[in-house]
Amino acid sequence: MRITALAGGVGGARFLRGLRRHLDSRDDGPHDLTIIANTGDDITLFGLRVSPDVDTLLYTLGGGIHEGQGWGRADETFALQGELAAYGVEPQWFGLGDRDLGTHVARSMWLAQGQSPSQVTERLAARWGLPEQRVQLLPMTDAFVETHVVVEQDDQQQAVHFQEWWIRMQAAVPAQRFVVAGLDRASAAPGVLDAIRSADVVLLPPSNPVVSIGIILLVPGVRDALRGTSAPVVGVSPIVGGGPVRGHADACLKALDVEVSPSGVASLYRDFLDGWLVDPADAASFSGPAALTVRDLPLLMKDAASTDAIAAAALDLALTLRA
Ligand code: GDP
Ligand code: CA
Numbered sequence: 001m002r003i004t005a006l007a008g009g010v011g012g013a014r015f016l017r018g019l020r021r022h023l024d025s026r027d028d029g030p031h032d033l034t035i036i037a038n039t040g041d042d043i044t045l046f047g048l049r050v051s052p053d054v055d056t057l058l059y060t061l062g063g064g065i066h067e068g069q070g071w072g073r074a075d076e077t078f079a080l081q082g083e084l085a086a087y088g089v090e091p092q093w094f095g096l097g098d099r100d101l102g103t104h105v106a107r108s109m110w111l112a113q114g115q116s117p118s119q120v121t122e123r124l125a126a127r128w129g130l131p132e133q134r135v136q137l138l139p140m141t142d143a144f145v146e147t148h149v150v151v152e153q154d155d156q157q158q159a160v161h162f163q164e165w166w167i168r169m170q171a172a173v174p175a176q177r178f179v180v181a182g183l184d185r186a187s188a189a190p191g192v193l194d195a196i197r198s199a200d201v202v203l204l205p206p207s208n209p210v211v212s213i214g215i216i217l218l219v220p221g222v223r224d225a226l227r228g229t230s231a232p233v234v235g236v237s238p239i240v241g242g243g244p245v246r247g248h249a250d251a252c253l254k255a256l257d258v259e260v261s262p263s264g265v266a267s268l269y270r271d272f273l274d275g276w277l278v279d280p281a282d283a284a285s286f287s288g289p290a291a292l293t294v295r296d297l298p299l300l301m302k303d304a305a306s307t308d309a310i311a312a313a314a315l316d317l318a319l320t321l322r323a
Helices: 010-025 052-062 079-086 098-112 117-127 162-168 192-197 222-228 249-255 262-268 304-322
Strands: 002-007 032-037 043-045 048-050 135-139 146-153 156-161 175-181 201-204 233-236 275-278 293-296
Touching: 002 010, 002 192, 010 032, 010 052, 010 304, 032 052, 032 192, 048 098, 052 098, 052 117, 052 135, 079 098, 098 117, 117 135, 135 192, 146 162, 156 162, 175 249, 192 222, 201 304, 233 304, 262 275, 275 304, 293 304
Parallel strands: 002 032, 002 201, 032 135, 201 233, 233 275, 275 293
Antiparallel strands: 043 048, 146 156, 146 175
16 A cells, blocks of 8 residues: 655654554555655754754654654754854754754755755665655655745734744744745655655645645645545544644644634645544534545544554545545
8 A cells, every 4th residue: 555644743753653553563564655744844054954844754753753852863962052052153942952963964965965855855764764664755845945934023024934933932923924935936846746646545644734734735736636636635633622732733723814623724625635533522513524524533642552543543534435
């Protein structure tokens, strides 16, 4: 079976690690998993290109993630950032550990040598053992793109990098809108559209619907591929009990004037979504199109067992819709 998933960072990575475990436990394998990662979060810091969602996927699937935090490396130290702080080098609000910096140095060096983000991601993924797991990790585009957030400060509209809004401002300043710099020149990375069109099943993990999955959907051709694929498209709600489990997805949805609920998120995917998982806490209040098949089950990824159960339910619903 060929499964394709769109993903942001922590929510996407945890779900996909559970999906990989579930796939390995089935007796109808082997199964291939292609992940299309959001690169709108990418940022250049200290001259290094950082790709937070790609790195969270690499570290989580490769066994190097800081489990408690959900991002960054386990057993991390911050010697280099301390040295930069001593020189007064900004910014200091973005945490970059020493081990993590190894990834950014390698990426930046390979990019400077002329390799594409796809090629660089493939090299990084090799180190983390993704090919052996039959996982292919693709950046959504090889173009240089960055999500910016338009905010109002001192009666002036101003655009800040997504990371600055998310981390430094903690999304406390209302977003007026999101713009993706560079997207007008972007095309989908090699393999991305094919992976959607030729998949047996397409899954949307509980990633941020606006700044993770929403950005991937803006890459030319992606939305059309989702509308046109013969594979069922099944998603998992990132909103549980009327709020985001972690992060500021509520602030993102408000900027789009979309209700902070599984119904609101599903409405963003209405032109291609076939199946939708919601938490029992939201099941009674859910409303969506009659053609959408909805199942409810506990959607908190508390541990491996609960995460694997969510992944199994998403796949199961997709396979039911395929039959
Ligand atoms: P990010 O790039 O690191 O922000 O990660 P993603 O975009 O992949 O995922 C963030 C989303 O995951 C947030 O909007 C959360 O609401 C959602 N999320 C995090 N943990 C859980 C969980 O345990 N269950 C569900 N259903 N959603 C979760
Ligand atoms: Ca992200």
